[in-house]
Amino acid sequence: MNTAIHELARxxxxxxxxxxxxxxxxxxxxxxxxxxxxxxRYVFHVSSVGLQELEWHLLALIAMLGSVYTxxxxxxxxxxxxxxxxxxxxxxxxxxxxxxxxxxxxxxWLGWLSVDYVTKSYRMGEVSPDPGGxxxxxxxxxxxxxxxxxxxxxxxxxxxxxxxxxxxxDPDAVxxxxxxxxxxxxxxxxxxxxx
Numbered sequence: 001m002n003t004a005i006h007e008l009a010r011x012x013x014x015x016x017x018x019x020x021x022x023x024x025x026x027x028x029x030x031x032x033x034x035x036x037x038x039x040x041r042y043v044f045h046v047s048s049v050g051l052q053e054l055e056w057h058l059l060a061l062i063a064m065l066g067s068v069y070t071x072x073x074x075x076x077x078x079x080x081x082x083x084x085x086x087x088x089x090x091x092x093x094x095x096x097x098x099x100x101x102x103x104x105x106x107x108x109w110l111g112w113l114s115v116d117y118v119t120k121s122y123r124m125g126e127v128s129p130d131p132g133g134x135x136x137x138x139x140x141x142x143x144x145x146x147x148x149x150x151x152x153x154x155x156x157x158x159x160x161x162x163x164x165x166x167x168x169x170d171p172d173a174v175x176x177x178x179x180x181x182x183x184x185x186x187x188x189x190x191x192x193x194x195x
Contacts (some may be wrong), residue, residue, distance in 0.1 A: 002164060002168075002185070005160050005163075006049060006160075006161075006165060007166055008157075008160060009157045009164070010160040012153055012154065012156065012157035012160075013072060013154075013157050014163075015153075016068055016072045016153070016154050016157070017069070017072070018151070019065050019068055019139035019150065020065075020066070020068075020069030020070060020073075020171075022065060023061070023062050023065040023066040023069055024052050026061055026065070027062055028060050028068075029058060029160070030055060030059060030062065033054060033055055034055055036054070037051055038052075044135065045170065049128070049130045049131065049132040049133050050128075050132055050133055050134050052115045052177070053128055053130070053133050053134045054134065056140075057134065057139075057140045059076060060140050060143050061140075062145065063145055063147075064143050064144065064147025064148075064150075065147065065150070067147065067151065068147065068151050068153075068154050071151060071154050071155070071158070072154050072157075072158075073102075074195040083086045089165075089166055090194055092162040092163075092165040092166045094163040095158060096158070096162035096163040096165075096166060097158035099155045099156070099158040099162065100156075100159040100163075101153070103151065103152070103154075103155030103158070103159075104152045104155040104156055104159065105139065107151040107155060108148070108152045109150045110146040110148075111143075111144070111146075111147075111149045111152065112145075113149030114144040114145045115145050116150065117141060117144065118141045118142045118144065118145060119139055121137055121138035121141050122138040125179040126138055180190040
């Protein structure tokens with residue numbers, strides 16, 4: 001049973017790892033887009049409202065997708081003054097409870113609330129109010145429920161992983177097996193050869 005739960009948590013973490021990589025590539029795309037917009041505006045005196053709006057559409061994707069990856073990598077904000085004083089098993093117990101009782105329900109609730117916002121935008125056929133702006137405004141708004149759903153999924157994976165660590169003989173082994181999930185494999189270091 002523990003193996004199945006562990007594998008489920010690892011699978012969810014791998015999916016979030018892919019989302020993190022997508023967010024990184026979107027960040028590169030945003031940087032290139034902004035640089036291109038600046039270049040065309042100030043060198044060639046040409047600008048596009050649609051491309052400027054695409055900047056904040058990409059930023060919305062990066063923020064929502066990146067927040068899921070940040071949560072997975074344990075880089076989110078918390079009160080470290082108290083957290084560091086707890087023994088590892090207690091930290092994992094709190095982590096599992098916080099994920100199960102706060103992160104997952106709150107993310108699902110916020111995602112559910114935002115569905116109406118997206119639905120209204122879709123029904124109205126909302127587009128950019130600016131001439132030359134992007135159509136289908138509901139697509140960028142749909143990132144909100146998507147992002148919160150992904151946060152709920154990652155919270156569920158955290159609850160599973162931390163819950164297993166609390167009851168495992170060696171909690172560090174459970175956590176270490178998840179350390180590299182979502183990150184690209186790095187080849188082992190090769191021993192130095194003498195010339």
